[in-house]
Amino acid sequence: MPPIKRTKFKLAPEQLLEMFYWVKLIRGFDERLSILVKQGKVRSGVYTGIGQEAIIVGTCYGLRKEDWICPLHRDLGAFLMKGVDARTMMSQMFAKATGLSKGRDSALHSGVNELGIFGNTSMLGANLPVAAGLAYTFKVEKVDNVVIAYFGEGASNVGDFHEALNFAGVQQLPIVFICENNQYAYSVPLEKTMAIDDVAIRAEGYGFDGVAINGNDVLAVYQATQGALARARGGDGPTLIECKTYRWHGHSEHDKAFYRSDEELAMWKSRDPIPTFTMYLRARHILDDEKLADVEGRVKATIDDAVDFATNAPDPKPEDATADLYA
Ligand SMILES: Cc1ncc(C[n+]2csc(CCOP(=O)(O)OP(=O)(O)O)c2C)c(N)n1
Numbered sequence: 001m002p003p004i005k006r007t008k009f010k011l012a013p014e015q016l017l018e019m020f021y022w023v024k025l026i027r028g029f030d031e032r033l034s035i036l037v038k039q040g041k042v043r044s045g046v047y048t049g050i051g052q053e054a055i056i057v058g059t060c061y062g063l064r065k066e067d068w069i070c071p072l073h074r075d076l077g078a079f080l081m082k083g084v085d086a087r088t089m090m091s092q093m094f095a096k097a098t099g100l101s102k103g104r105d106s107a108l109h110s111g112v113n114e115l116g117i118f119g120n121t122s123m124l125g126a127n128l129p130v131a132a133g134l135a136y137t138f139k140v141e142k143v144d145n146v147v148i149a150y151f152g153e154g155a156s157n158v159g160d161f162h163e164a165l166n167f168a169g170v171q172q173l174p175i176v177f178i179c180e181n182n183q184y185a186y187s188v189p190l191e192k193t194m195a196i197d198d199v200a201i202r203a204e205g206y207g208f209d210g211v212a213i214n215g216n217d218v219l220a221v222y223q224a225t226q227g228a229l230a231r232a233r234g235g236d237g238p239t240l241i242e243c244k245t246y247r248w249h250g251h252s253e254h255d256k257a258f259y260r261s262d263e264e265l266a267m268w269k270s271r272d273p274i275p276t277f278t279m280y281l282r283a284r285h286i287l288d289d290e291k292l293a294d295v296e297g298r299v300k301a302t303i304d305d306a307v308d309f310a311t312n313a314p315d316p317k318p319e320d321a322t323a324d325l326y327a
Pocket of ligand 1 (some may be wrong): 015074122123124125151152154155158180185186249
């Protein structure tokens, strides 16, 4: 395993607080969805990323509008950070006319071209060759934008993953592959699908660097991403960053996750990214009780407002079902 690239970064206290806000908002949004789905308000599968928030915040923070992201089913927070407002996102989950796909879609497959968000398909791994294709466009157009492509460790066993990495390596594409290694692909633990410990070493076979990092440490993720972004923008090609993490809930909200032990869950909860980041900020006097209350108040207000908005938003009209079709 190559050493982690120690990219220097400096974040002002306000920026660190902003990151903290995002971590809390994304956690809060998923937690609320988990409740709403039980109330029958959500018209979509809900695949929470509770426990994995540091990856989204560390990779999305500071991205340019022109950079593209290719988020997956568990990456709702990436939509929010790339610029989709909470009302629209909640409407999407409620399949309302005010959602991204105007109620025509299960919540997980919408993209937003203007914000640089690729709408993923259901087929695991299939987003990765498309992400490489996007990065190829940037190379051909000679612009220094970057693509961030997310995938789970499960998806890294699919052929598309390997084709995408090979093409990205051969073409030295401006792309950062982010593996959210949360230890399970649905009910299947990592060791039953891979004969290696680190997905990161797969990058070596395609001629570029891969690093495995603590995916529950928002600043470690940010640091690794900043290094990868600098290399990609500078024409030095792709990087694979494997973020080790754990999803606290089941694969989706209908999965009780009986395939794992309470002890294992408790162990990973003790590595919750939020208290770790909170302690870091408190120790540096960036966060105090007053600022914490302010962040928590804004998070709650944003989510409450989004739920109210989506609840009262109109359903899609049957006569609009075929609008926006291109072929
Ligand atoms: C090619 C393919 N096989 C199976 C599925 C069904 N499926 C959807 S999500 C999932 C588990 C994905 O695990 P991973 O890639 O590790 O991502 P995670 O859900 O853990 O974030 C499976 C098996 C699918 N969508 N596509």
